[in-house]
Amino acid sequence: MSAQLEHANFTVPNPEATARWLCDVFDWRIRWQGAAINEGFSIHVGSDDSYVAVYSPPLSPQKAASSSYRTIGGMNHLAVVVDDLDATEARVKAAGFTPINHADYEPGRRFYFTDDDGIEFEVVSYA
Template identity: 50%
Template sequence: MKPALFEHVNVTVSDPKKTAAMLVDLFGWHVRWEGPSKYDGYTVHVGTDDEYIALYALPKQDRPEQESYYRTGAVNHFGILVDDLDAAEQRILKSGLKTHSHQTYDPGSRFYFHDHDGIEWEVVSYA
């Protein structure tokens, strides 16, 4: 059996366009689609031609504890694979974000940062 491939994840953020712009700038991704979505919300799909993150927001987040679509940042972290860890970190630092928890382990190296919603991003390289 051919293994399934990961295509996308959907996360609630405060401002999908702002988060998408950050990801485009930091990782060279592009916006694949954007428009109205569930519960009168708005979604931006950002990533590559093969994988993406769906960034979702409600017009007003008034029920944060009811279901995942109402919880901003309801994930532990997203792992982003890059070829050049140092160059990626320089872009992140230049954008005003702080990096932390730098580690080298078998088989690679990584660090983390938090965005404007408090979502944690792991940046890893096996190069």
């Protein structure tokens, strides 16, 4: 039996803005958008096989009180595999984010960045 991650779901204050930069940086597309749980709104952004759901409740969401790395059930980061790490890093910078923690170790090269909502992304290439 083989399993594959289909999607992750994040709460953000502005799904449209988050979806826009996800499309720009990762060359993804909006797969679906519409009404969601608790009278909120979601946008599914990704590829044919997997996506990120960015959700906002009807009232402004609250920021996390502490680091996800210190919170049981906290989401520490989302890793995205790309073919061209350098080109993706240029798009990350163009979107206004700062790449950090560059590393080159088996099985691939990688860097991290944090978006405006405090969500940490790892970008990795096995090419």
